[in-house]
Amino acid sequence: MDHIEYFKLQAKNLLKDYETRYFNPDEGFYEYSPKFFDIERVFLDLELNDDKSSFSFTLMNAQHVIAKLIGFSNWGAFLKATSAELELAHLLYDNAHKISLEEWDWYIVDTESMNHTTFNNETKLEIFKQVFLNSDEHRSDFVPYCIDLEEKWNSAPINLTQNNNNLNFEEMYIELNEQEKMAAIKDHQEQGLGFQLEETVECLHCGDRYKYRDVKAIRMSPQHRNRDDFDQIVCKNFPQCNGSIIDLMPLEKRNKKMEYINTSEDGLITDNLFEKLGFKQRKGYFEGSIGYKYERTRKIGRGHNSFDERISAKRVGENQYLIRHEFLGSSSPLCSKFGAGSAGCHATISSFQEFCDYLYSRQSVIVRDFS
Numbered sequence: 001m002d003h004i005e006y007f008k009l010q011a012k013n014l015l016k017d018y019e020t021r022y023f024n025p026d027e028g029f030y031e032y033s034p035k036f037f038d039i040e041r042v043f044l045d046l047e048l049n050d051d052k053s054s055f056s057f058t059l060m061n062a063q064h065v066i067a068k069l070i071g072f073s074n075w076g077a078f079l080k081a082t083s084a085e086l087e088l089a090h091l092l093y094d095n096a097h098k099i100s101l102e103e104w105d106w107y108i109v110d111t112e113s114m115n116h117t118t119f120n121n122e123t124k125l126e127i128f129k130q131v132f133l134n135s136d137e138h139r140s141d142f143v144p145y146c147i148d149l150e151e152k153w154n155s156a157p158i159n160l161t162q163n164n165n166n167l168n169f170e171e172m173y174i175e176l177n178e179q180e181k182m183a184a185i186k187d188h189q190e191q192g193l194g195f196q197l198e199e200t201v202e203c204l205h206c207g208d209r210y211k212y213r214d215v216k217a218i219r220m221s222p223q224h225r226n227r228d229d230f231d232q233i234v235c236k237n238f239p240q241c242n243g244s245i246i247d248l249m250p251l252e253k254r255n256k257k258m259e260y261i262n263t264s265e266d267g268l269i270t271d272n273l274f275e276k277l278g279f280k281q282r283k284g285y286f287e288g289s290i291g292y293k294y295e296r297t298r299k300i301g302r303g304h305n306s307f308d309e310r311i312s313a314k315r316v317g318e319n320q321y322l323i324r325h326e327f328l329g330s331s332s333p334l335c336s337k338f339g340a341g342s343a344g345c346h347a348t349i350s351s352f353q354e355f356c357d358y359l360y361s362r363q364s365v366i367v368r369d370f371s
Contacts, residue, residue, distance in 0.1 A: 003086035004079065007070065010093075011062040014039070018057045021050070029315070030055075037145050042069070044285065044314050044324055069093075069145060071101050084121040091128055096144040097153035098132055103140060173218040175238075176231065181217035184231040193245055194233060201248040206241035209251065274313055285314040320350045 001009070017034035024031045029051055032039050043050050046068060050057070063075040070089040072078040081089070092101055099107070111127070112118055119127070132138055144153055176184060188194040195201060197213040214236045235243035271286070279286035287310060312324040349355045 003090045006090060007066055007078070007093075008063070010036075011059060011066045013037070014042070014065060015057070015059050015062040018062070023053075034147065036147060038143070038147060038150075040314075040316065040322065041143075041324075042145055044312065044322060069101075071105075082121055084125045088121065088125045088128060091125075091133060093146075094149075095132060096142075096146065097140060097149045098135070098138040100140045100142040100144075102142070104128070173220055173232075173239075176217040176219055180219075180231070181215075184217040184233060185213075185215070187231065188233055188245065195248070195250055200251050202251055203235045203237070203241060203243045203247050206235060206237055206243060208235070208237055208241070210236050212248070215245075215248070270319060271315065279311075279313065285312050287312050316348065317350075320348060321355075322348050323355065 013036035017032060017037050017039045020033040020035075021030050022032075023029075042048075042065060046065060048057075048065075049055065060075075067073070067075045067078040070078070070093055072081065072089075078089075092099070092104055108119065108124060108127075140153065144150060185194060185197070195212045197211065199212045200209060201212050201215075202209045216234050216236055216238050217231055218234055218238065219231050233245040233248075235241040235247065237243075274286040275281070310324075313321045314324075316322045
């Protein structure tokens with residue numbers, strides 16, 4: 001079966017899963033009995049509001065969704081792809097338990113930067129075959145949409161590809177001296193980032209606790225300066241720990257948050273609780289978001305590097321929500337390590353404790369501001 005026919009079949013399978021849709025009167029929403037795809041998560045990620053009875057989903061819609069899931073803007077763009085692009089899309093789809101499309105994109109960005117070049121489609125295909133195709137040492141940070149791949153994902157070694165891009169942080173970054181570090185801390189504070197110097201923080205990446213003044217500040221080395229040239233605040237244990245400023249949590253606020261959990265709706269997740277947390281109600285789900293922009297004007301000219309973090313919550317049962325968490329927009333290796341530019345990680349939760357524990361494990365910035 002050629003690549004186009006293969007993905008036509010996937011679109012038909014997605015439509016078959018949609019046709020299992022039924023209304024659950026006890027819960028008050030539509031559910032599915034899918035065989036091929038985690039269709040609820042597909043619809044959530046693509047922001048398709050299937051909650052209304054008038055919702056319609058055709059084979060043409062399914063083809064468009066499949067095209068989006070394999071990295072094309074639409075089905076028409078997919079049909080115009082080169083043979084190398086089609087083969088790579090096929091391999092990425094069949095190996096999604098090893099590396100997701102988003103992780104692959106970041107792997108290529110990092111590898112191109114390290115080698116100061118831009119790869120064509122044929123080279124990307126060859127890289128995938130050499131690095132990922134016959135290797136069982138990789139496990140994606142994202143559960144595959146395809147149900148058949150979930151078992152492979154569950155049994156794969158936990159060795160996150162996005163944390164294993166062969167980046168040598170000691171080579172890529174230089175540590176700033178004390179004077180430069182204090183200037184970087186001040187710059188970040190002026191951007192609304194960071195804490196008071198004597199405040200005790202915990203690195204969510206390595207678990208170490210220390211005064212904020214003991215962090216390190218780093219700058220990309222000259223040979224890599226084209227990538228990302230603003231000063232960064234990182235864990236005091238860098239480079240053994242590659243936690244960045246958004247991995248740092250003030251202990252006092254974390255303790256207050258635990259008190260908030262214990263007094264919130266008996267610890268259960270509800271629509272009312274999301275409203276209290278400041279989430280905005282969208283079509284069929286709640287969304288919380290935050291954006292950061294680093295201005296780089298010190299010594300190296302003007303510009304900015306920004307990222308947004310978003311959390312979406314869709315009710316899938318009584319006191320049970322499907323959580324989607326994503327980072328968008330940063331090109332920094334220190335940000336890509338936790339999924340920047342990703343389509344999101346997912347978890348099903350029923351309590352506020354589970355909610356915060358999951359987001360802490362994802363190095364969330366938003367979760368710090370709930371209390």
